[in-house]
Amino acid sequence: MDRIRIAQIGITHEHANGKMYSLRKLPEVFDIVGYVDDREFSKSPRFGNDFVKPYEGLRKLTLDEAFNMPGLQAVTVEVPNNELVPVALRCMERNLAMHMDKPGGEDLALYKTLLDGCKERNLPFQMGFMFRGNPAFQFCIAAIRNKLIGEVFELEADMNHCYGGEPYQEYIGKFAGGIMYNLGCHLIDFVAAALGRPENVTPFLKSAPGYPAAIRNNCMAVLEYPHATVTLRSCSKDIADTDGRRMKIVGTNGSIAFNPLERFDGKPVELSLNLAAAAGEFPAGKHTLRFPPQADRYEAQLLELARIIRGEIANPYTYEHDYLVHEVTLAAAGYNRWR
Numbered sequence: 001m002d003r004i005r006i007a008q009i010g011i012t013h014e015h016a017n018g019k020m021y022s023l024r025k026l027p028e029v030f031d032i033v034g035y036v037d038d039r040e041f042s043k044s045p046r047f048g049n050d051f052v053k054p055y056e057g058l059r060k061l062t063l064d065e066a067f068n069m070p071g072l073q074a075v076t077v078e079v080p081n082n083e084l085v086p087v088a089l090r091c092m093e094r095n096l097a098m099h100m101d102k103p104g105g106e107d108l109a110l111y112k113t114l115l116d117g118c119k120e121r122n123l124p125f126q127m128g129f130m131f132r133g134n135p136a137f138q139f140c141i142a143a144i145r146n147k148l149i150g151e152v153f154e155l156e157a158d159m160n161h162c163y164g165g166e167p168y169q170e171y172i173g174k175f176a177g178g179i180m181y182n183l184g185c186h187l188i189d190f191v192a193a194a195l196g197r198p199e200n201v202t203p204f205l206k207s208a209p210g211y212p213a214a215i216r217n218n219c220m221a222v223l224e225y226p227h228a229t230v231t232l233r234s235c236s237k238d239i240a241d242t243d244g245r246r247m248k249i250v251g252t253n254g255s256i257a258f259n260p261l262e263r264f265d266g267k268p269v270e271l272s273l274n275l276a277a278a279a280g281e282f283p284a285g286k287h288t289l290r291f292p293p294q295a296d297r298y299e300a301q302l303l304e305l306a307r308i309i310r311g312e313i314a315n316p317y318t319y320e321h322d323y324l325v326h327e328v329t330l331a332a333a334g335y336n337r338w339r
Contacts, residue, residue, distance in 0.1 A: 001310065003027075003028070003029060003030055003031040004029065004030050004031065004073050004074055004306055004309055004310075005031045005033055005069070005071050005072050005073050005074070006023065006030050006031065006032055006033065006072075006073065006074045006075060006076065007032070007033050007034055007035065007036065007061065007066045007069060007072060007074075007075050007076075008020055008023070008032070008034075008035040008036070008075070008076045008078055009035075009036045009038070009063065009066060009075050009076070009077050009078065009079065009087055009091070010036060010038040010042070010077060010078035010079030010080075010083075010087070011035060011036075011037055011038060011039070011048075011051050011054075011055060011078060012038055012039060012042060012046040012048045012051065012078070012079065012080055013046070013048070013078040013079060013080060013081070013084075013101045014047055014048060015078065015101050015102075015128060015130070015297075015298075016048065016054075016078035016101070017048070017050060017051075017053075017054045018296065018297060018298055019076050019078055019099070019101070019128070019298055019302075020035070020054040020055060020076075020078075021054055021296065022296050022297075022298035022299050022302055023076070023302060024054075025295070025296070025299060026299065026302060026303070026306075029302075029303065029306050030302070030306070032058060033059065033061075033066075033069050033072060034058055034059035034060060034061040034065075034066065034069070035055050035058055035059075035060060035061065036060075036061050036062065036063050036066050037051075037060060038078075038079045038080070038083070039051070040062075041063070042079055042080055042083055044079075044080035044081065044082040044083045045080060045081070045082070045171055045174035045175070046080040046081075046171070047164065047167065047168055047171040063090075067090070067091075067094055072096065073096070073097060073309060074096060074097040074098060074099070074124075074305070074309060075091050075096050075097075075098050075099075076098070076099045076100075076101075076128075077091065077098055077099065077100040077101060078101055081102075081103060081105070081175070081181075081182065082105055082106060084100055084101060084102075084103075084104065084105060085100075085104060085105040085107070085110050085111055085114055086105075086110075088100045088114050089110075089113065089114050089117070092114060092117045092118055092121065092123060093117075095121055095123060096123070097123055097124035097125070097305070097308075097309045098118075098123070098124070098125055098126070099126045099127075099128055099301075099302065099305055100125070100126070100127060100128060101127075101128035102127060102128050102129055102185050102186065103181055103182065103185045103326065103329055104127070104322070104325075104326040104329070106175075106176070106177070106181075106330070106335060108326060108327060108330055108335075108336060111323070111326050112323060115319045115322060115323055116319075118319060119319045124305065124308040124309050124315060125315070125319065125322070126301065126304070126305050126308070126315065126317070127189070127317065127322050127325070128298075128301070129185065129186050129189040129190075129325075130186055130262075130297045130298070131186055131187075131189065131190055131261070131262070132189070132300075132301050132304075132317070133294070133297060133298065133299065133300030133301040133304075134261070134262055134269075134294065134297075135269075135291040135292065135294075136247075136258055136261070136262075136269045136271050136289075136291045137190055137261075139271065139289070139291070140190070140194065140247070140249060140256055140271075141190065141193050141194045143249075143256060143273075144194040144195065144249065144251075145194065146280065147251070147253075147279075148251075148253070148254070148273075148275075148279045148280050148282070149249065149250070149251035149252075149253050149254040149255060149256060149273075149275065149279070150251035150252030150253030150254065150276075150279075151227060151228075151251055151252045152194075152195065152228050152249060152250070152251040153227050153228045153229075153250060153251065153252065154228065154229060154248070154249070154250040155191065155195075155228065155229075155230040155231070155247075155248070155249045155250075156230075156231045156232075156233075156246075156247075156248045157187050157190075157191075157231075157232055157233075157245075157246065157247045157248070157261075158187075158232070158233040158234060158235075158238075158244075158245055158246060159179075159183040159184060159186060159187055159232075159233070159234040159245060160233065160234060160235045160236075160238035160240065160241075160242075160244055160245060161236055161238060161241050161242050161245075162236065162237055162238055162239055162240075162241045163236075163241060163242070164236065168236055169211060169215050169217055169236060170215070172215060172216065172217045172236060173212075173214050173215035173216070173217075175216075175333075176216075176333075176334065176335065177203075177205070177216070177329075177330070177332075177333025177334055177335055178205055178215070178216025178217060178219050178333065179216060179217050179218075179219050179234045179235065179236055180203065180205065180216070180219035180220075180221055180232075180234055180329075180332050180333040180334075181329065181330075181333035181335070182234075183234045184219065184221060184232055184234050184329065184332055184333065185325065185326070185329040187232045187234075188223075188232065188325055188328045188329050188332060189325045191223060191230055191232070191328075192321060192324050192325050192328060193317070193321065195223075195225055195228065195230070196324075197324060198223040198224055198225055198230070198328065198338075199224045199225060199226065200223070200224040200338055201221060201222070201223050201224075201328055201331035201332050201338040202221065202222045202224075202338075203219070203220075203221050203331065203332050203333060203334040204219065204220040204221065204222075205219050205333070205334050206218040206219060206220075208235060208236070208237040209237075217235060217236045217237065218235040218236075218237065219233070219234050219235070219333070220232065220233045220234075221331075221332035221333075223328065223332070232332065242260065242261075242262075243260045244259070244260070245259065245260055245261045245262075246258070246259035246260070246261065247259070247261060253275060253276050253277055253279055254273065254274050254275040254276055254279070255272075255273075255274050256271060256272070256273055256274075257271070257272045258270060258271040258272065262294065262297065263293065263294075264293070264294055264295070264296060264297075265293075266293050267293060268290040268291050268292060268293055269290070269291045269293075270288055270289070270290050270291075271288070271289040271290075271291065272286070272287070272288060272289075273286070273287040273288075273289055274286050274287070275287070304316075
């Protein structure tokens with residue numbers, strides 16, 4: 001089939017480099033027409049590293065040149081967090097399919113305008129939550145929905161790390177919702193897919209020891225369901241870094257646990273499943289499930305986007321789901337009270 005003509009708008013989002021590396025691994029699927037360097041117009045807080053190497057050999061475009069590129073079908077929106085939605089709205093107005101990175105901005109109503117516009121135009125819209133292509137997370141969603149471990153009553157997960165040094169702490173301090181706004185959304189996307197809409201959301205926005213209260217780099221949120229509590233944490237001063245990220249899910253028939261949440265070193269993610277009684281294809285007892293190593297975070301999701309654009313599949317994540325995720329995220333990050 002013809003390749004999908006795509007441009008990347010922005011290079012300074014935290015996931016921008018990884019997204020471009022993934023796109024360039026898929027030359028049989030995507031025709032990358034160029035990229036827009038948002039440093040020329042962006043004023044929002046950003047945190048990034050190498051803004052050059054991933055884009056070597058590609059055509060640099062202005063925003064207007066990208067929007068007027070003949071035959072352009074899709075874009076990846078990778079500008080800083082608080083400019084994602086305004087830029088995506090301009091893409092929507094030009095009827096471009098898009099992958100937009102997280103989170104959906106600090107204004108829920110503006111994000112809803114974007115989603116409603118995409119829905120009215122039947123435009124493919126994909127949020128860049130990094131666990132959507134993770135097979136262990138997909139197993140957990142199915143296990144919860146199909147009650148493999150019975151009725152879930154407890155879920156705990158974290159997005160801790162220690163990368164970025166002091167510049168990262170300063171960066172996080174630019175957001176009222178701190179690190180829960182910036183990273184907690186990845187876990188909320190998973191929880192909403194597995195458990196749906198919570199009854200209540202309570203944020204706990206703290207600073208790590210030694211930091212002023214305005215730098216909310218040690219956050220927790222509790223999501224309440226009729227018979228379950230979900231505890232989500234994110235702190236940027238955990239010496240275990242991303243290898244320490246973990247998931248624990250407990251239900252009336254068993255439990256699921258795994259750590260780390262992802263790996264790209266050629267080794268599988270190992271998940272522990274413990275069942276009180278046989279369920280699905282598993283007998284009672286303890287099981288270790290090993291999921292195939294991922295090539296990278298984004299490849300599976302970008303391939304899914306291509307299939308959505310070509311009309312081969314419907315988007316497995318609806319506009320309504322994406323709205324719910326951000327509604328929860330803003331409540332978990334203290335922007336809005338849960339209703």
